[in-house]
Amino acid sequence: xxxxxxxxxxxxxxxxxxxxxxxxxxxxIMTQQPAIFLGLMxxxxxxxxxxxxxxxxxxxxxxxxxxxxKPMQDTELYRVRGISxxxxxxxxxxxxxxxxxxxxxxxTCNLIGLDDATLIGGPPVMLQGKIEDLRRSDGVIVDxxxxxxxxxxxxxxxxxxxxxxxxxxxxxxxxHRAIVVGIAKVxxxxxxxxxxxxxxxxxxxxxxxxxxxxxxxxxxxxxGENVPDLARRISQQTGLVAYSRDQFKTLTYQYFMxxxxxxxxxxxxxxxxxxxxxxxxxxxxxxxTLENTRQFGVLKAMGTGxxxxxxxxxxxxxxxxxxxxxxxxxLTAVFxxxxxxxxxxxxxxxxxxxxxVAGVSMICVFAALLSIRxxxxxxxxxxxxx
Amino acid sequence: xxxxxxxxxxxxxxxxxxxVTALNGVNLEIKLGELMMLVGPSGCGKTTLISxxxxxxxxxxxxxxxxxxxxxxxxxxxxxxxxxxxxGFVFQAFNLLPALTATENVSVPLVINGVKRREAEKRAGxxxxxxxxxxxxxxxxxxxxxxxQQRIAIARALVHDPRLIVCDEPTSALDHETGHHVxxxxxxxxxxxxxxxxxxxxxxxxxxxxxxxxxxxxxxVVKVSDSVALKxxxxx
Numbered sequence: 001x002x003x004x005x006x007x008x009x010x011x012x013x014x015x016x017x018x019x020x021x022x023x024x025x026x027x028x029i030m031t032q033q034p035a036i037f038l039g040l041m042x043x044x045x046x047x048x049x050x051x052x053x054x055x056x057x058x059x060x061x062x063x064x065x066x067x068x069x070k071p072m073q074d075t076e077l078y079r080v081r082g083i084s085x086x087x088x089x090x091x092x093x094x095x096x097x098x099x100x101x102x103x104x105x106x107x108t109c110n111l112i113g114l115d116d117a118t119l120i121g122g123p124p125v126m127l128q129g130k131i132e133d134l135r136r137s138d139g140v141i142v143d144x145x146x147x148x149x150x151x152x153x154x155x156x157x158x159x160x161x162x163x164x165x166x167x168x169x170x171x172x173x174x175x176h177r178a179i180v181v182g183i184a185k186v187x188x189x190x191x192x193x194x195x196x197x198x199x200x201x202x203x204x205x206x207x208x209x210x211x212x213x214x215x216x217x218x219x220x221x222x223x224g225e226n227v228p229d230l231a232r233r234i235s236q237q238t239g240l241v242a243y244s245r246d247q248f249k250t251l252t253y254q255y256f257m258x259x260x261x262x263x264x265x266x267x268x269x270x271x272x273x274x275x276x277x278x279x280x281x282x283x284x285x286x287x288x289t290l291e292n293t294r295q296f297g298v299l300k301a302m303g304t305g306x307x308x309x310x311x312x313x314x315x316x317x318x319x320x321x322x323x324x325x326x327x328x329x330x331l332t333a334v335f336x337x338x339x340x341x342x343x344x345x346x347x348x349x350x351x352x353x354x355x356x357v358a359g360v361s362m363i364c365v366f367a368a369l370l371s372i373r374x375x376x377x378x379x380x381x382x383x384x385x386x
Numbered sequence: 387x388x389x390x391x392x393x394x395x396x397x398x399x400x401x402x403x404x405x406v407t408a409l410n411g412v413n414l415e416i417k418l419g420e421l422m423m424l425v426g427p428s429g430c431g432k433t434t435l436i437s438x439x440x441x442x443x444x445x446x447x448x449x450x451x452x453x454x455x456x457x458x459x460x461x462x463x464x465x466x467x468x469x470x471x472x473x474g475f476v477f478q479a480f481n482l483l484p485a486l487t488a489t490e491n492v493s494v495p496l497v498i499n500g501v502k503r504r505e506a507e508k509r510a511g512x513x514x515x516x517x518x519x520x521x522x523x524x525x526x527x528x529x530x531x532x533x534x535q536q537r538i539a540i541a542r543a544l545v546h547d548p549r550l551i552v553c554d555e556p557t558s559a560l561d562h563e564t565g566h567h568v569x570x571x572x573x574x575x576x577x578x579x580x581x582x583x584x585x586x587x588x589x590x591x592x593x594x595x596x597x598x599x600x601x602x603x604x605x606x607v608v609k610v611s612d613s614v615a616l617k618x619x620x621x622x
Contacts, residue, residue: 001497004486011485298481301442303470303498305463380442383481384433384554 001304005312008292009319015291016320018284019367023324024331026277026363030270030356031332031348037266038352039345044256045249046187047094050124054218055227058089058234058242065255066248067191069094071212072240079238080217085230087220090115093203094215099196100172103154109146109194111173113203121218122184123197128167129182134199139181140171146194147183171196173206190256192343274359281324282367285317289371293378300380309375313368321364329356387454389550389582390416390439394448397434408434409445410605421573421583421595426602432586433554435602439584440473440552441465453549470498474543476572478555480535482527488514488538489523495546506545513541517571533564540572551576553585557592569595 010016042049047066048057058080060070080089093113098106114121114134122131123141133139142151142165152162153169165171171178178198186195198206204213219242221230227244234242243251257263289296296309336346397409408431416422424432437443438450441457449456453472457465474495475481482491492510497503514523517537527535536556543551556572557565569592576583585596593599601609 003503004483004490004494004497007485007490008483294479294481295483298475298477298483299494299498301440301469301475302495303466303468303473305466381433381437383475383477384437 001299001308001312002315004299005315006319008295008312009288009316012288012291015284015288019281019288019320020323020327022277022280022284023321023360023363024327026273026281027325027328027356027360028331029273029277029328030359031329031352032335033266033269033273034352034355035332035336035346035348036344037262038347038349040190040262041253041256042347043188043190043192043345045252046189048245048249048252050187051121051218051245052124053120053220054090054245055221056219056231056234056242056244057248058217058219058238058240059215061239061241063241065252066094067189068255069215071210072214072217073212074214076214076238076240077217080219080234080240083230083234083237085222085225085233087222087225088118088120089220090118090120090218091200091214092121092216092218093200093207093213095203095207096193097173097196097206099151099178099194101151101153107150107194109151109173109196110189110191111203111206112195112197113200113207114197116199116201119199123186123195125185127183127185131182131197133181134197136179136181138170138177138179138202139198140173140178140202141182141184141197142171142180143184143186143195145186145188145192146196147180149194151194174208176206178206188343188345274363277360278363278366281320281363282370285320285367286370286374289313289374293374294382296375297378297380297382300378301383306376310372313371313375317364317368317371321360325357325360328360329353387418388415388451389418389420390414390450390452390584392435392439392448392450395435395438395445395450396447397431397438397443397445407605409438411448412602412605412607414600414607414610416582416584418582419577419579420597421577421585423593423596423599424584424586424602425588425593425599430602431605432602436552436554436584436586439550440475441469470495471546472549474546474548474551474576476536476539476543476551476553476556478558480527480532480539480559482535482538482542484527487524487526488519488530491527491538492541492545495542495548499546510541510545513545514538516575517541531564532560533568536560536564536568537571540568540575544576549581551581551583553583553587555587555589556585557587557589562591565589565592 045066060072062070077089077091095111096108097111099109100106119131119134127144134141148164151165155162165180167180169180207213221227231242231244336348339346392412392414395409395412399406399408412435426432438445439452444458489507489510492513493506496506496509511523514520517540519534519537522530557568560568573595598610598612600607
């Protein structure tokens, strides 16, 4: 009877497409919106992800997320270095600074100061120059996105294209001269501000004068050392707080989840997508069943049981569900791929596929249940009515 | 053995707060090898009676035995199996499945009875040849005339070799000539010694095909006569 179910389903092309499109829409919204949401959330801790070397991040107790800097005294670095199990501990400066551009405009930038000796915490990928070039006088490394966009030099002709910042160009950082010695590729951050890397000592000279300037202490555990145990020891012995990389990521995105309206906004989009998809697909599928009531009645009169009819409807629902889901996820993937070089945040993990399968399945079950109820209650005597 | 034997069959419906008696003690017998027509004004209970005989509705009282089987006391599964195996239907509005080809439509009762699709369609093709539609096996119902659709419906009613064919106004949607051809085909192909035909009709032009005619009124079979008597009475 399966082929009969499928032929019945596809006989009216427009209705068939209507059901599939409804599910495609629902599936698209249920994957695309969360993918953007996850992309945004991932950006909140992209700076932590880019710094792959340290196992532990040490900071002031009051820090709530990676951009919430509560500076510490430089002496804290030595206290951390003195704790057993620490292979090395390096300072990191992270702060916002205004850069004066060639046209006189100001641009807020993320200034990262790396340990002068080891340059630990540097950008993950260098596009131009070398990280060691930071040791040159007034040297800074600028991220590619910032260099070609917010920090770019004005076009020589009015209305022309801005010229990306290049190695050898200069910037003015808080009345200090800075020379671009390298261009790096870094993962976009949530605030999407240009990132400028320099040495820790030079960063302190760029930064407004403060008594405390150490943002983080980056720690590498000795081989075989239990990282959570070491983090706990550092916290206990220094009065600071030490997080493993994953703990710090969690702390950061949880802050954004809790204190921003982002999850609610995206949640509403996903819910609306689910409801609209359910309404379109459910209504069209139910209408399809209503219009085929007589046919189901004929099959019933000729001896087809309710279980067989139920199986036929479920098969129809599974088919339209699979098509709609596949198309929706496919469109989301195409969307994500085509946006990969843009500012749009997008992350599409396998868990999202599971989530959307569950959503589309719920819609299909809902649509099928409405129809199944109608068909099971159907009186086959209907076929004798002219 | 009788094909159908109904004794004091009563069936009532609830219509709002009112009880409507559709069958009010029907007595009817149909013999094997007989073509019985059921006639009467609209609302007299004809459709309800064939629904009870076909096992689609349960009567409230009385007994109705089909090939000596009491359908009332069968469970749903047994009743479905009985209907699928022993009863063929021809409907007024043809009721072909519009998405299926002629061959697929005819094969449906066989598929319901568990015959493999390929074998079912092979047998359906043979039936379509017998009803003169060999050339239209791949046609959809929408591509066929009313007479052709009803011939497919007849083939569908016969393909699984049932013992009782129940026809509801099989000629009412057809013109006189086509209706006559359809009835001739039905009688020629369907009527056998071990099979009975029960036809509900208003169409006096086909009364001559009947062996006997049962007249119904107000939920009762009021008269059973041979076709000649009723036809002459009708046209007087």
